[in-house]
Amino acid sequence: MSATTVVETWTEAPLVRYVGQASARLVVVMTPSGQVLAQHGFARAMDLMSAAALGAAIMASSGALAQLLGEQTFGALFHAGVHHGIHLAPCATPRGGLIVLTVFGRETSIGLVELFYEEFAAALKRAAPVDQVREPVLAKDFEADLHRSLTSLFRR
């Protein structure tokens, strides 16, 4: 399965375009707490939730390290593997800060992913509804939110 599915519909058009332009294999658009808003390419809910949680944790760790060094943020992170690379970057929108995790293969390059990520981030910013601020995720709602997200994303 390589479909794009979204929880929040305003993310869909920019995500579909980004996936096509950057030739990304997997993409997750999430909140800094790891709540998934949209995804492309994941076949299993477990993989998606793991990727989102780990991506959010990496951004939180690097953000804390940046603060220790007196930086506001380090911006995008890039890790290169033999067969895959990952690009993890923040994106500010009127709906609040988001994190985008992109997994790509050798058919594209980090240069192309970065190039098209800038367009994607700008498109998300334009598409985000300005009149709604996201509610913080509370522990008591977490399971229900997670279940709702998985249902939307995997049509179950």
Added chain:
Amino acid sequence: MSEPLQRALDRISRVRGVRGSMWVAAEDGIPVAQLLMEGVKGKAVAALAASLARKVSGAAAATGAGRVRFVQMEAAGGTLLVAPAAQDLLIVALADSRVNVGLARLEMIRAAEAALA
């Protein structure tokens, strides 16, 4: 930026019609060193040049043409020239329609050899 790479870019950029030149990491499509006129989008040129070089190399390999030594792409807005160099680098030049491609090619190949000798 290391001096030999900078010197190579200086030489290429002196060719009439060249609007910018850069060293690009072939695998990543990221600029390593660049000398560009104002308004030239270095990141975009680097990413697209590396992508072009990879695709042309793939096509050359598939058809048995061997190693690609030079790529020239002419478009309405200008010309993109790419020469693979050692150490997994590409030397890339962006030029307008006035460019003498032969001269630019010569300078690029010389520069690639001199800088990475």
